[in-house]
């Protein structure tokens with residue numbers, strides 16, 4: 222067999238073998254779909270918030286699950302707390318949720334210089350100025366639309382408000398209170414606006430001096446345990 226012919230056979234063989242291997246590799250990677258953004262805006266409480274309770278609403282476990290989720294390979298989720306924020310309070314707020322699930326450690330934080338609200342692959346928490354009035358905090362979730370897998374989550378605490386510890390000081394926006402609510406979104410719970418749900422941490426409005434959201438209520442716990450197990 223001449224040299225040219227044998228090398229041609231070699232090339233043909235390589236192509237015949239590699240084409241199925243390449244297609245198997247791609248077939249194994251499902252298309253996760255375009256990236257979408259979900260934005261939760263925590264607004265100041267209006268004078269008459271929510272809708273009137275439905276007659277059958279009593280005794281219901283109040284929570285709403287968005288259906289998007291962290292990939293199990295991403296756990297625990299690493300987050301960065303900007304140096305301007307009180308790291309201890311943020312950590313306590315995350316632990317409030319983590320404490321209700323025994324199976325997995327969901328979040329692990331570090332402190333650094335970050336800006337929330339920009340797409341950079343970092344799960345960031347920081348103060349910042351949101352352009353609309355009446356907005357206390359905003360949580361952004363980026364996810365793949367077909368699989369619902371989360372790519373990045375950021376939370377911005379609006380500098381329009383004076384932040385602090387509202388225990389005994391009703392004139393500040395309580396950081397732990399609002400952070401605990403926002404981390405419910407990190408765990409993919411949605412806001413609740415019905416009046417019977419106003420004691421729940423995932424109730425969608427907040428106000429100065431409020432500290433009720435620092436602790437979880439029955440619906441919050443039922444929701445997180447439904448998603449992540451007890």
Ligand SMILES: [Zn+2]
Pocket residue numbers: 261262263402403406411412424425
């Ligand atoms: Zn919210």
